[in-house]
Amino acid sequence: MFEITVNNRIIDAEPGETILSALNRVGIRVPTLCHMAGMMPTGACRICIVEVEGEDGLVPSCSYPVREGMRIRTNSQRVINARKTLIQLLLSNHPDDCLYCSKSSDCQLRSLAEEYGVRERSPKRKFREKLKDITSPSIIRDPTKCILCGKCVRVCNEVQEVAAIDFVGRGSRTVVSPAFNRSMNISSCVNCGQCVLVCPTGALTEHSRLEDVTNVIGEHEKTIVIQYGPSVPLSIAEEFGLKPGADIPGLLNAALRQIGFAKVFDTSFAADLTAVEEAHEFIDRLESGCNLPIFTSCSPSWVKFVEEFHPEFLPNLSTCKSPQGMLGAVIKTFFAKQAGIPSSGIYSVAAMPCTAKKFEATRAELGRNDDPDIDAVITVRELLRMIKLYGIDFNALQPEPADNPFGTRSTAGKLFGVTGGVAEATLRTAHKLLTGRELKSLKIESVRGLDGFKEATLRIGDREIGVAVVSGLGNARKLLGELKDGLHKNLKFVEVMACPGGCIAGGGQPFSTNPERIKARMQLLYALDQSEHLRTAHENPEIKRLYRDFLGEPGSDMARAVLHTTFAPRKVYR
Secondary structure, eight states, rough: EEEEEETTTTEEEOOOOOOOHHHHHHHOOOSSSSSTTTTTOOOOTTTEEEEEOOOOOOOOOTTTTTTOEEEEEESSSHHHHHHHHHHHHHEEEOOOOOOTTTTTOHHHHHHHHHHOOOOOSSOOOOOOOOOOOOOOOEEEEGGOOOOOOHHHHHHIIIIIOOOOOEEEGGGOOOEOOOOOGGGGGGGGGGOOOOHHOOOOSSSSSEOHHHHHHHHHHHHSSSSEEEETTTTHHHHHHHTOOOOOTSSSHHHHHHHHHTTSSSEEHHHHHHHHHHHHHHHHHHHHHHHHSSOOOOEEOOOOHHHHHHHHGGGGGGBBBBBBBBHHHHHHHHHOOOOOOOTTGGGGEEEEEESSSSHHHHHHHTTTTTTTTEEEEEEEEEHHHHHHHHHHTTTTOGOOOOOOOOOSOOOOOOHHHHHHGGHHHHHHHHHHHHHHHHHEEEEEOOOOGGGSSSOEEEEEEEOOOOOOEEEEEESSSHHHHHHHHHTTTTOOEEEEEEEEETTTTSSSGGTSSSSSHHHHHHHHHHHHHHHHHOOSOOGGGOOOOOHHHIIIIIIIITSHHHHHHHBOOOOOOOOOOO
């Protein structure tokens, strides 16, 4: 450690780190549009420039290493003027449609313009408008609003290793686009939405279905129902500043009914259903020795990744639909029959932390004829806009339970919201099925935490079960390569979540990649699992009822027809 001076304040710095890293550690803010924590700097936006004594020009703090005795000024008039000029140049080729931009309130460029007092276009020239790409069911790409910071390219290439988008063209004609300027729907995009989370402007946004949903609510011609994912209430609580002790799901249920939803269901119920069905499928494969290790199929981005890049592993994917898919199917079958409503008379909405769920809902195998299981998927961001649109005051609400038969859930189902949760929930049930006893303490510590790859051996009866938990498609690609090379021979069960950290950091979550917020969501789920009595999917009384009254036994012909699906290789245009 050595000392440097920043704005006449002496701070400690570590050899080899950058100026920005040293400043962030002690809470000195320097704005940036392109920097991504934990990744090699690019210095693309130059907004993070600072003044270093002895240097002729200003230096980018994100890529400039510290040295002992360095004297730095982060807010001198020279620095402020330079940043203001950079912002003006970015805005000179940026549209003035902030009133209509879906990312207006979260736009980092707009925030910087306001902070630095940039109030008019300078130099005065018309920006070059580019065609908007709306072909993807999940993501809209608007290159007119792109500032070429490169964050989306980096997360797609370096974190997810999908490489669906990159810099195309040269000089002033450079754009971020799929290869050969093709559209998103024929690219290798897996719809994970991690690019949307890191985009500082409105160049990448979710393909919104909010207007479609509100129109149906206003028509009153269909029975409109909604389900929400396990991690959704956590994010709603954050955005409305609700205290950790509040009954957040209960308040959310009340809010959704006030908006006009006839029935409100908790997707955590379907997560329990997934855990039960997947545990039986896992045991069948264990006993037959076929298609092991089994890969979970809850993450639609992961499924599409396998279909496009590694179709040789398709037999290893669990045939179980995701919890969203399962609940969508039983709503349009079992619930419709119970309520005496034709499935076409139900408009089924899913509120999810995931942009890829929008894509999943369009898959032909998730529905019957022209009647999809899920009619519309909205992200957490869209749900928040809907709650504000209808003027819901959370402080005036009284908690209400979710509607049965799909409202009772175990804490195992809630754990689906975090990486490792699917494995933990499924293995709890598999242990009971194989041994007749509950797993001791139920908590499987080795699969918990936010690490991108976790591997453990779990003893179930006389079996040693190798388990791996992966989050982030870059880590998944590495594991698949190692499996092809003959490594990890003891693996029998593999959970993969496309988004690093799982659904708590999904592409449809509020625009924040702050690791502390993500960690806090994880800890809340773990605390919930410890505090409630019903902690295993197979003990959920409503799950037992659903099998008794409709599905028969797990893995039965009816269960397979309603709860399972098939996957096939997809052609990728490159």
